[in-house]
Amino acid sequence: MVVLQMSSSAGLLERGRRLCCIPFMNTTTPPKKFVISRLWWVAMGLWLVLAFVASIALWNLRGNILGAQTRELNLLSLALTDEIDRGLQGAQEGLRAIRLELREARLSATGLVTARTLRTHADLMPLVNSLWLLDANGQVLSASDASHMPVLTSFAPALEQLDPLAQDTVAISRPYTDAGALEPMIALAIRSATSPGVSQGWILAAMPATKLLGAFSIAAPSADARMVVFRDDGARLVGSNESASRLDEASWVQGLKFRKAMELRRLSDGSEHLVTWHDVPLFGLRIMVSRDLKAVLREFNGVVVLTAIGLVLFLLIMVVSLQLVLRAERRSVVAQQALQAQLSRANKLQSLGTLAGGVAHDFNNVLAAIVGFGEMAQDAAPSGSDQARQIDRVLQAAQRGKALIERILAFSRGGAHVSLVFELEPVLVEVLDLLAATLRANVVLERQLDAPETRLRGDPTQTFEAVMNLCTNAMQAMPSGGMLSVRLEHQTMLEPRVLSHSQLGVGRYAVLTVSDQGQGITAEVMEHLFEPFFTTRSAESGTGLGLAVVHGVVTEFGGAIDVHSQVGKGSTFTLYFPECTAPLDPALMPALPAPAGRGQTVLVLDDEPTLVALMEEMLTGLGYQAVGYSDPIDALQVLIDNPQQFAAVITDEVMPGLTGTQLTQKLIQAFGSQGPHLPVLLVSGYGGALLAQRAVDAGVSRVLAKPLRRADLANALAALVP
Numbered sequence: 001m002v003v004l005q006m007s008s009s010a011g012l013l014e015r016g017r018r019l020c021c022i023p024f025m026n027t028t029t030p031p032k033k034f035v036i037s038r039l040w041w042v043a044m045g046l047w048l049v050l051a052f053v054a055s056i057a058l059w060n061l062r063g064n065i066l067g068a069q070t071r072e073l074n075l076l077s078l079a080l081t082d083e084i085d086r087g088l089q090g091a092q093e094g095l096r097a098i099r100l101e102l103r104e105a106r107l108s109a110t111g112l113v114t115a116r117t118l119r120t121h122a123d124l125m126p127l128v129n130s131l132w133l134l135d136a137n138g139q140v141l142s143a144s145d146a147s148h149m150p151v152l153t154s155f156a157p158a159l160e161q162l163d164p165l166a167q168d169t170v171a172i173s174r175p176y177t178d179a180g181a182l183e184p185m186i187a188l189a190i191r192s193a194t195s196p197g198v199s200q201g202w203i204l205a206a207m208p209a210t211k212l213l214g215a216f217s218i219a220a221p222s223a224d225a226r227m228v229v230f231r232d233d234g235a236r237l238v239g240s241n242e243s244a245s246r247l248d249e250a251s252w253v254q255g256l257k258f259r260k261a262m263e264l265r266r267l268s269d270g271s272e273h274l275v276t277w278h279d280v281p282l283f284g285l286r287i288m289v290s291r292d293l294k295a296v297l298r299e300f301n302g303v304v305v306l307t308a309i310g311l312v313l314f315l316l317i318m319v320v321s322l323q324l325v326l327r328a329e330r331r332s333v334v335a336q337q338a339l340q341a342q343l344s345r346a347n348k349l350q351s352l353g354t355l356a357g358g359v360a361h362d363f364n365n366v367l368a369a370i371v372g373f374g375e376m377a378q379d380a381a382p383s384g385s386d387q388a389r390q391i392d393r394v395l396q397a398a399q400r401g402k403a404l405i406e407r408i409l410a411f412s413r414g415g416a417h418v419s420l421v422f423e424l425e426p427v428l429v430e431v432l433d434l435l436a437a438t439l440r441a442n443v444v445l446e447r448q449l450d451a452p453e454t455r456l457r458g459d460p461t462q463t464f465e466a467v468m469n470l471c472t473n474a475m476q477a478m479p480s481g482g483m484l485s486v487r488l489e490h491q492t493m494l495e496p497r498v499l500s501h502s503q504l505g506v507g508r509y510a511v512l513t514v515s516d517q518g519q520g521i522t523a524e525v526m527e528h529l530f531e532p533f534f535t536t537r538s539a540e541s542g543t544g545l546g547l548a549v550v551h552g553v554v555t556e557f558g559g560a561i562d563v564h565s566q567v568g569k570g571s572t573f574t575l576y577f578p579e580c581t582a583p584l585d586p587a588l589m590p591a592l593p594a595p596a597g598r599g600q601t602v603l604v605l606d607d608e609p610t611l612v613a614l615m616e617e618m619l620t621g622l623g624y625q626a627v628g629y630s631d632p633i634d635a636l637q638v639l640i641d642n643p644q645q646f647a648a649v650i651t652d653e654v655m656p657g658l659t660g661t662q663l664t665q666k667l668i669q670a671f672g673s674q675g676p677h678l679p680v681l682l683v684s685g686y687g688g689a690l691l692a693q694r695a696v697d698a699g700v701s702r703v704l705a706k707p708l709r710r711a712d713l714a715n716a717l718a719a720l721v722p
Helices: 002-020 033-105 113-126 207-213 249-259 298-306 311-344 346-378 386-413 424-436 461-476 523-527 546-557 609-621 632-641 660-671 686-696 709-721
Strands: 131-134 141-144 171-173 185-191 201-210 226-231 236-237 262-266 272-280 285-292 420-423 442-448 455-458 483-491 507-516 560-566 570-578 601-606 623-630 648-652 680-684 700-704
Touching: 002 207, 033 113, 033 131, 033 185, 033 201, 033 207, 033 272, 033 311, 033 700, 113 131, 113 546, 141 680, 185 207, 201 207, 207 226, 207 236, 346 386, 346 609, 386 609, 420 424, 420 461, 424 442, 424 461, 424 483, 424 507, 455 461, 455 570, 455 660, 461 483, 461 507, 461 546, 461 570, 546 560, 546 570, 601 609, 601 632, 609 648, 609 709, 623 632, 632 648, 632 660, 648 660, 660 680, 660 686, 680 686, 680 709, 700 709
Parallel strands: 442 483, 601 623, 601 648, 648 680, 680 700
Antiparallel strands: 131 141, 131 201, 171 185, 185 201, 226 236, 226 285, 262 272, 272 285, 420 455, 483 507, 507 570, 560 570
């Protein structure tokens, strides 16, 4: 506006000068000061534009850095929370196993055997150091070692509030110190459920508090990252960076009541932190992972300082900023990929368990058909014929498949393995016969089994797997061929011995020796021989789990392992299994003749028509009349309309629309306490201990596992049907 006024005045003066012929200074040319001012304003405008663009870019840069760090911190927190949850669930499953042993009177509350059993349980639980059994007054009945116990009043929830019937009720103590430990400890406690002959009390497990930090020290994005584990009541269990951090803990605890999943908190000392919270609801824990905002934005602040130097360096700063963003983004992507891979590995066992549960039912249906029709074919086969012998092999394979499925399910639930009294030599013969059929031409198998009728107590399927892994490993150690020697004998140890990888106590042992003429084992490899996932072969040749499985199986049997090797001359693995003098388990002995029915009518319900047909034919052969259904709704209606027609009901558990336990509940509701008592036999290949509990609550008379053998069915019906 001012410039326009000056130009207009200059034009009027020029016209007046010309008209009056009076000399006058030409004012149409702007003064130099005006030009400089205009250039200054242009420069200022350009600087402001550039500063505005830079500000937007810097603000976006800050948001990207915070966003990347927020995602990375949240992913780290999720992975650590999941790791804590799985680790504590493993300890919880171990405590439940002890409680189950107490309830079933397989473990007494006191005694030297109990202490040794607790020590064994503690050794098999990765996080746990010590175990205690307490009575209802809080007095120690038995302990795995002489370590100090936590104060009982430090648990939350209080020990008196633990429900003995609730499977998931666990109390966690405050950290405490033990003179024999180098770091603070915490303890988990569950109620020892009341049952006949077992007093009510508690089962305690102690572990180093720092194990709650898991892989934080490895996965932490930087040195300023911090992790703290709280209980729901605000009690602090463990934290990282203890010596370097003087943060206001009250501010962190305040965040337990008012918090978001991710937040920016300012502490009393003026510092700001990125904080993420995640809960472990099953155990009443809250996990806080944080980073110092100043450290997070350190590179960004450097960019801001460089930007403030001047417009001349602005473009260079922008280039540097872009490089920093790209580099930070690349680091974020790499870190996220690493964390995702770690989370994937951590969830592998859980995924296997989920998959096993879904597949077990259908696979057991297949095995049920094989066992059922196989037994019928066995009856029709001439005694002593090749056909009878071959059908026997089919049934043996089906039963091994059943045991394998049960082991997979037990593994997915973290429960104990099968414990049976069985003969070792038939298991070895089965392994060696299988290996003999697959030997390479340049490998010779030598066997010397000099311990007939040797009995062990444990899982025969585990024994089969351990011996198979050991022999397979020996064959792989001889790529150029050689002799694989397997020998079984008795040995009595009169005094303890220290072996290469174990300690051997006094007693009588079945000694299995597997020798090869392979490449041998170096001293460095010998130190890590039985570590899980350790292998000297390529990924295509092995996973490093074979010898770890062998060590786990032998340890579970209470045995020991001795290894001798010379590089270039082969290796010898000697396994010591404690012998058992108890009689063979009835499950492994020939079944007694099945009692026959007297024409009673039994309703059969299964969503698999093949299994319905199998059950009908099996029941007919046992002397019963069978009426089969594949739809649970139709079967329920028939039972309600005419309950007197049937003497018993045989039903599957997992069916579309209505489960077997739900059908039982509806029958009881329909008939009432005064109605007819109709025995219900529940048959399923999936459910485990939880299914058994649901069946008892629903009123099921008996539970049998698929694949169902005819003798088991006959005995169950004879006991239930009048």
